[in-house]
Amino acid sequence: MKRLAGLFWSLLFLAVPIFGVITFAVAPAYDIWLPKDVSEHGASVDGLFYFILWLTGGVFVVTEVALFWFIWKYDANNKKSEVKYRHGSHVLEVVWTIVPAAVLLFLAIYQMNTWADIKMRRPNMAPTVEVIGRQFEWRLRYPGRDGVLGTPDDLHLVNDLHLPIDEDILIQLKSMDVLHSFFLPNVRIKQDAVPGMKIPVWFKAREEGVFDIVCAELCGWGHYKMKGRVTFESRESFEKWLEVKYQEQEATQASNAET
Amino acid sequence: MSTVETKTTSVQDAPQKQETHVHAQPSSARKLSTFLSTYVFSKDHKVIGLQFLFSTLLWFLIGGLLALAVRWQVAWPWSDVPVVGKLFAQQGGQMAPEFYTMLFTMHATVMIFLVIIPILAGAFGNFLIPLMIGADDMAFPTLNMLSYWFMWPAFIAFGASFFVEGGAASSGWTSYPTLSTNVNSSPGAGWGQTLWLIGLTFVGVSSMLGSVNYMTTIILMRAPGMTMFRLPMTIWAMFITAVLQAFALPVLTAAGFMQLADRSLGTGFFTPEGNIVNNAIATAGGGQPLLWQHLFWFYSHPAVYIMILPAMGMVSDILTCFARKPLFGYRPMVYSVAGIAGLGFIVWGHHMFMSGMNPALGTTFMVSTMMIALPSAVKTFNWLGTIWAGRIQFTTSMLFALSFVSMFIIGGLSGIFMAATPVDIFIHDTYFIVAHFHYVLFAGTAMGVWAAIYFWFPKMFGRTMNEFWGKVHFFLTFIFLNGTFFTMHILGAVGFPRRLADAYHYETFHHLQPLNAFMTYCAIGMVASQIIFAVNFFWSMFYGPVAGRNPWNSNTLEWTAPSPPGHGNFDFQPIVHRGPYEYSVPGVESDHLMQTDPPNAAATAAAAAAH
Numbered sequence: 061m062k063r064l065a066g067l068f069w070s071l072l073f074l075a076v077p078i079f080g081v082i083t084f085a086v087a088p089a090y091d092i093w094l095p096k097d098v099s100e101h102g103a104s105v106d107g108l109f110y111f112i113l114w115l116t117g118g119v120f121v122v123t124e125v126a127l128f129w130f131i132w133k134y135d136a137n138n139k140k141s142e143v144k145y146r147h148g149s150h151v152l153e154v155v156w157t158i159v160p161a162a163v164l165l166f167l168a169i170y171q172m173n174t175w176a177d178i179k180m181r182r183p184n185m186a187p188t189v190e191v192i193g194r195q196f197e198w199r200l201r202y203p204g205r206d207g208v209l210g211t212p213d214d215l216h217l218v219n220d221l222h223l224p225i226d227e228d229i230l231i232q233l234k235s236m237d238v239l240h241s242f243f244l245p246n247v248r249i250k251q252d253a254v255p256g257m258k259i260p261v262w263f264k265a266r267e268e269g270v271f272d273i274v275c276a277e278l279c280g281w282g283h284y285k286m287k288g289r290v291t292f293e294s295r296e297s298f299e300k301w302l303e304v305k306y307q308e309q310e311a312t313q314a315s316n317a318e319t
Numbered sequence: 320m321s322t323v324e325t326k327t328t329s330v331q332d333a334p335q336k337q338e339t340h341v342h343a344q345p346s347s348a349r350k351l352s353t354f355l356s357t358y359v360f361s362k363d364h365k366v367i368g369l370q371f372l373f374s375t376l377l378w379f380l381i382g383g384l385l386a387l388a389v390r391w392q393v394a395w396p397w398s399d400v401p402v403v404g405k406l407f408a409q410q411g412g413q414m415a416p417e418f419y420t421m422l423f424t425m426h427a428t429v430m431i432f433l434v435i436i437p438i439l440a441g442a443f444g445n446f447l448i449p450l451m452i453g454a455d456d457m458a459f460p461t462l463n464m465l466s467y468w469f470m471w472p473a474f475i476a477f478g479a480s481f482f483v484e485g486g487a488a489s490s491g492w493t494s495y496p497t498l499s500t501n502v503n504s505s506p507g508a509g510w511g512q513t514l515w516l517i518g519l520t521f522v523g524v525s526s527m528l529g530s531v532n533y534m535t536t537i538i539l540m541r542a543p544g545m546t547m548f549r550l551p552m553t554i555w556a557m558f559i560t561a562v563l564q565a566f567a568l569p570v571l572t573a574a575g576f577m578q579l580a581d582r583s584l585g586t587g588f589f590t591p592e593g594n595i596v597n598n599a600i601a602t603a604g605g606g607q608p609l610l611w612q613h614l615f616w617f618y619s620h621p622a623v624y625i626m627i628l629p630a631m632g633m634v635s636d637i638l639t640c641f642a643r644k645p646l647f648g649y650r651p652m653v654y655s656v657a658g659i660a661g662l663g664f665i666v667w668g669h670h671m672f673m674s675g676m677n678p679a680l681g682t683t684f685m686v687s688t689m690m691i692a693l694p695s696a697v698k699t700f701n702w703l704g705t706i707w708a709g710r711i712q713f714t715t716s717m718l719f720a721l722s723f724v725s726m727f728i729i730g731g732l733s734g735i736f737m738a739a740t741p742v743d744i745f746i747h748d749t750y751f752i753v754a755h756f757h758y759v760l761f762a763g764t765a766m767g768v769w770a771a772i773y774f775w776f777p778k779m780f781g782r783t784m785n786e787f788w789g790k791v792h793f794f795l796t797f798i799f800l801n802g803t804f805f806t807m808h809i810l811g812a813v814g815f816p817r818r819l820a821d822a823y824h825y826e827t828f829h830h831l832q833p834l835n836a837f838m839t840y841c842a843i844g845m846v847a848s849q850i851i852f853a854v855n856f857f858w859s860m861f862y863g864p865v866a867g868r869n870p871w872n873s874n875t876l877e878w879t880a881p882s883p884p885g886h887g888n889f890d891f892q893p894i895v896h897r898g899p900y901e902y903s904v905p906g907v908e909s910d911h912l913m914q915t916d917p918p919n920a921a922a923t924a925a926a927a928a929a930h
Contacts, residue, residue: 069713069721072797076725080805087809092834094745094812095827105741112739116732123728126703131721134642136710143903143910144708145925148648148701156700157651161693167739168689172682174741179678195504195597237596238498239608241673241748245814245827250744254608254675255497256591272827276673276748276816278491280498280505281417284819 066135070128077124081117095245098271098292100264102248104174112167178249182260187232188223191261193240193253196282198273202302215306219288224298225268231261241277244290252277265292360468362460363886367467368446369779374470375438378429380853383846385426387839390803392419394832394839396821416820417506420489423818424507427492428477428515432522435764436622437470439629440529440564443771444557446779448533450877450884451554453542453893458535466528469521476518480511488515491818493615496589496608500581503597516579523572530564533557542876544895548653549914551875551899552646555653556632559660563621563628567664571618574611581606612674616667624663626760628656630767631698631727634720636899637770638702640873641717642709643910645900648701655694655701662691672740673747681740688738695731699724710903714871715789719770722797723763730758733808748818751811757804766800769793769852776859777866781882784859788851795848802841806834874913875899897922 087093094106132138190201190209197218204213209232223229233242235253242261243250246269251261273288293301361367391400397413404412414422445463449456457463480487489507490499498504499512537550537558550558580586587603589611594601639646646652668676668684702724711717733755737743746752769792777783815828822828869878880889893915901912906921 065713066711069718072794073721073725076729076801079801080729083805083809087812091830092809092813095814105745108739109736109742109745112736112742116735120728120732123699123703124725127706127721127725127728130703130706130709131711134706134709134711136643136712141708142905143644143710145645145903145905146647146708147645147900147926148651148704152700152704153648153651153697157693157697160696161690164689164692164735167735168686171685171739171741175678175682175685178741178744179681237594238501238504239495243748243814243816245745248745250673250747252674255594256607257609257675259675272825274814274816274825274827278420278495278498278818281415281420281489283420284416284821285824287825 062137063135066132066138070132070135073131074125074128077121077128080120080124084113084117097246097248098265098267098269099247099249100266101174101178104177105248108171108174111170115163115167178263183228183230183262185228185230187260188229189221190232190234191221191242191253193233193235193237193242193275193279193286195237195280196275196286198242198275198286198288199236204306215302215309217305219273221273221288221290222298222301223265223290223292224295225265225292227295228264229262233259233261238279239277240275240279240286243274243276244271245274246271247290250276268292268294360464362456362464364445364449364457364460364463365779365884365888367463368442368444370467371437371441371445371470372443372779374467374474375434375442376856378433378474379438380849382426382429382434383849385422385429387842387846388414389419389423389426390839390842392422392820394836396823414820417489418486419820420505420818421486421507421511424489424491425477425481425487428488428518430760431492431622431626432519433470433474433477435626435760436522436526438768439626439764440526440533440557440560441467441470443553443629443633443768443775444529444533444561446775447553447877448536448557449540450778450880450888451551451875452537452540452545453876453889453895454536454540455887455889457532458540459532462528462532466525466532469525469528473518473521473525476514476521480514480518483510483514485509485511487511493619494578494611495615496578496581496606496611497591497594497596497601500578500589501594501596501601502582503599513579513582516575516582520572520575523568523575526564527568530561530568533561534565537561542893542895545876545914546895548650549895549898551632552635552649552652552656553629553632556628556630556656559656560625560628563625563660563663567618567621567625570614574614574618577614578611609671609674609676612671612676613667616670617664620667620670621660621663623756623759624659627764628659630723630764630771631656633771633774634723634767635702635705636873636875637716637720637774638705638724639900639902640774640871641712641714641720642706643712643902644705644709645898645902646701647704647707648697649898649900651697652701655697658694659691662687662694666691669738669743672743685738685740689735692731692735692738695727699728699731714773715784715786715793716770716773716871718790718793719766719773722793723767723770726758726762726766726800729805730755730763733758745814746811748816749811749813750807750815750817753817754804754807754811757807762800762804766796769796772856774871775877776856777870778877778880778882778884780860780863781866782859782861782863783866783870784863785855788855792848792851792855795851796845799841799845799848803838803845806838810834810838869913872909872911874901874911876914879913879915897926901926 192199200217202215203209204215233253235255240253247263249263270291273290275286392414399412485506488511502508577588581588585603587606589608590601590606592604666688669688672681866882876893895914896918903910904922905925
């Protein structure tokens, strides 16, 4: 009976790595996994995610199984051999300090380039569009025909971001009121919008489509509904759309002036 | 029982006091003052520890119920909340989004500031430090009493904030400006936020009084023979935690005052020029919202270790006791706690990778963050080494301690994902983070706390808790916690953001409702399982089997004192002859040698041979 208890508890601990691995193995089949990536840099982000997943997954399984094995094997009711009176092992301490240290240091250096590409090597160009977070909407400002932000011909829109594919995009991110975070799950981009700061965000989209813009930093009671959409399209249709929107803006401004 | 013993000692004290200054006091008044000085304004570290324990367990219940309300909204947004919906929510029985925002803010606030930090340092630190180092009490008993009573203004401030206009604070437990500093930004940014800051300050005062006391006591009041390297891991962890508190806390206190000043005096430390919130232009400018984040995390990242190190220490002691084996790598364990604490001061920026902070600085914080995984790994390997080739006894306490190790592995490994800056771009502020810190703080610390409660309960109340129901409690908690929190990892892999009252209108997340419903069922099960614990706890306090001085055959000094210890703790002067982990020493008849057992030739020979 007591031996069964030991078996029961050790199996409970064995269930941790088993169900842990199953959860991660099955999740993609139910689409509970990384959303589709349409960006140029996303592959290296996802690659790093998978690399760390395999690495930590391996350590997870090995240590959890070792834990199970020790619990089962060294159950006081099961075990005949003497307790090993040991205060530790100098060699083991050195090994399990140096090996993880080397792995972690490698991991740290390995990822630097990806990070620098996404957040430090900013393309030398004028902003494609300015995105301003405001409770609870994304205000967009395109430079207009003169290509310069802050001039009277700027195009103002809300939540409906259109961008051309296959070329560098530079977004100037601002916030009017509180913190927001400009999160494009499908582009693997996230950047907080901070009042008082102009933060550059850049990427290149590879595929056409319409995707979510999510606010990922708590910005008040309506945080959940601060939703925008981004449309990636060819240069031609992007310019066509821009022209249509510009005409619409002109028309409303004209009618406003008359009334 | 403790009540009887402490009462007799205080009754003995009482007549002396009466002789000196209160002559004509009626006896009922004297009884009242005795009662007050024994149970309410007691300076006995054990009573203060228990006061902390009962208060924090009560807040644990409140925090757990807040969590259930959060889970309800995430699983079934805008549906009527059962039972309590009519009482609290604004629109019929359903939850308003501002109410939801308040719920998760206060869930985190309560759990961190009113449960985890005070239960570890306040309850166990207070109860265990003098007992485990062989002292009769803390170095500063009055400060110690004040450290408990300074929690009460905090309890009242946080508790009352639910009932003020606009409700309690709702800008997240991190309280980032300008959401928190601008009263126009949200309903909870009014009185709720002010009370939150006041409460936080009092929690800080309490922690500071405690940490000064713990450091002094551990340095100055150890029993003869108790060298620093004969201290149990629990005490090492408490000591280093106290040092962390003392150095990190002033920064948070200062930041809290700055935010209060921003809100009430218009100082604008954290408000930039031209800030327009809700169509109202801020009166002051010239500040920087990121400044708060730096100051806040300069405390709150070390606080993450304040919330886990004492649990690590207690688990180390429990594992050795029920594996009947010396701790594997005592000194590496001490050094890794110190390493975690030291590195803990230079990793705060990893909370700010996406904040707009200089990305090159992000790289620096990434490297230090990667390195802090190292001492954590060393600790895990040493725990595995401790139970290896031991004789494991499956007590409830041991099961909780083993699960601490198992769960800490998950929480530790998932941390590597977010330490990697490019991966953090995607998972920052998603449920992956929520999974990570719940594995560390609930599946880690809370399980460690339960291990400690089951382990030291006999010392606290002189009786043991029911083992059968303890194991049922463990089993259900273990199953449900994994059901709730493990699934959060894959939710985070989709990018499912935290703190959204309803995320299903996003195309990316619309299919995740069934998974969230599953997690909520598990969370309900997890909270319900605690009923077993509560009944067992209170029943055993009065009707549990009477425990002797040393029910677990453990080695450390507290087990040489009576259970529960009377005023002054020890009925003899403990003299320490060895370290705390001399279990199963070859050639020794008993399978354990207590720290106070007289020197033993066989033990000395065995120790020399083992080194």
